[in-house]
Amino acid sequence: MKVLSVVGARPQFVKLAPVDHVLSESGHEHVIVHTGQHYDRLLSRAFFEDLAIGQPAVNLGVGSAGHAAQTAGILAGLDSVLDDQRPDWVLVYGDTNSTLGGALAATQHGLRLAHLEAGLRSFDRRMPEERNRIVADHLADLLLAPSAAGVANLASEGLARRTVLVGDVMIDALVRARAMIAAEPGQYLPAFARAGPYLVATIHRAETTDDPDRLAATLSALAVCPLRVRLLAHPRLADQARRLGLPLSAGSLEASDPLPYPSMIATMAASVGLVTDSGGLQKEALLLGVPCTTLRARTEWPETLQRGWNVLVPDPCDLAAAVSRPRPPGEPPQPYGDGHAAARVVAELAGRLGEKREG
Numbered sequence: 001m002k003v004l005s006v007v008g009a010r011p012q013f014v015k016l017a018p019v020d021h022v023l024s025e026s027g028h029e030h031v032i033v034h035t036g037q038h039y040d041r042l043l044s045r046a047f048f049e050d051l052a053i054g055q056p057a058v059n060l061g062v063g064s065a066g067h068a069a070q071t072a073g074i075l076a077g078l079d080s081v082l083d084d085q086r087p088d089w090v091l092v093y094g095d096t097n098s099t100l101g102g103a104l105a106a107t108q109h110g111l112r113l114a115h116l117e118a119g120l121r122s123f124d125r126r127m128p129e130e131r132n133r134i135v136a137d138h139l140a141d142l143l144l145a146p147s148a149a150g151v152a153n154l155a156s157e158g159l160a161r162r163t164v165l166v167g168d169v170m171i172d173a174l175v176r177a178r179a180m181i182a183a184e185p186g187q188y189l190p191a192f193a194r195a196g197p198y199l200v201a202t203i204h205r206a207e208t209t210d211d212p213d214r215l216a217a218t219l220s221a222l223a224v225c226p227l228r229v230r231l232l233a234h235p236r237l238a239d240q241a242r243r244l245g246l247p248l249s250a251g252s253l254e255a256s257d258p259l260p261y262p263s264m265i266a267t268m269a270a271s272v273g274l275v276t277d278s279g280g281l282q283k284e285a286l287l288l289g290v291p292c293t294t295l296r297a298r299t300e301w302p303e304t305l306q307r308g309w310n311v312l313v314p315d316p317c318d319l320a321a322a323v324s325r326p327r328p329p330g331e332p333p334q335p336y337g338d339g340h341a342a343a344r345v346v347a348e349l350a351g352r353l354g355e356k357r358e359g
């Protein structure tokens, strides 16, 4: 079987890693196409190195642009690649513009399309990620859902026949990262994490960064948190703050560059809590047993809200109270699978090769 993965943004490299490992261990051919949506070393190459992912066969080099131009660049770039490669499956991941471009291009070339992390919904179509995941789900021949809620969302949109619950490949990646950290404790924890209790924060969604008032209110709220807050600044946030003259280090708030994946996991695991507007981190916090505060009105990972492990805080004014809440008692629920999702993904792809495609 020949599988062609289209990836381009940081969280997709994490999802790609376990799939790449299982495909190569089972003797299948795996062609990785990097769209170039993310190009900074810390957002891209570091992940391929740390997670031992095979080299991309092609990098389309689309870089940064508006949603339409970025997606168009991916579509144009994939044309000759898909013609040359003619894979048995095109596999797209999550909800970025690279997912959208990969999904459209695959179907335009008449190729079988599978969507990994299918069925998630924030029910907020203002988010580009929500639009991207809806389109990818409706185009795909095979919908690989990470959770029961994802399966239910797909059923309610008439997509049950194409859906299979595989669990979440990010758990596979996390299990491996925890083993790496356990084998060499100390190797992955940055110096700031050894200097007393702290919260970890990430902010990069357009809804937060591109609204100057909201960004200013969010940074002010982080600066008055009752604990040190280490803000791992995505380049989009750093650019925007510079442009608006907003300090990223003030009061409790201290900013630094994004961390490589194993260090990020070690840093979150040792923290008092996470403050984020990201999707994937909400879930990783739950798995690590770290309380999460999400600076959004809705989440596509509703299971994280159980017993207050994750709390939605749409108004930054409520942040200090939310991060001061007591840690939920006991261990967190584990609704996202057993760390063997990638093996199920590969088995589904291989098992369906002989099937006639639906119209």
Ligand code: UD1
Residues within 6 Å of the ligand: 009, 010, 011, 037, 038, 039, 040, 043, 064, 065, 095, 096, 097, 098, 128, 129, 204, 205, 206, 234, 235, 236, 239, 278, 279
């Ligand atoms: C994208 C995804 C988002 C995902 C995030 C992970 C979409 C619509 N959004 O958002 O779902 O959570 O990736 O990080 O696809 N930039 C750099 N260096 C880079 C990449 C980006 O400096 O390597 C800066 C540029 O100023 C760029 C901005 O970040 O304009 C935004 O990058 P973009 O790829 O458009 O989206 P993300 O915000 O990273």
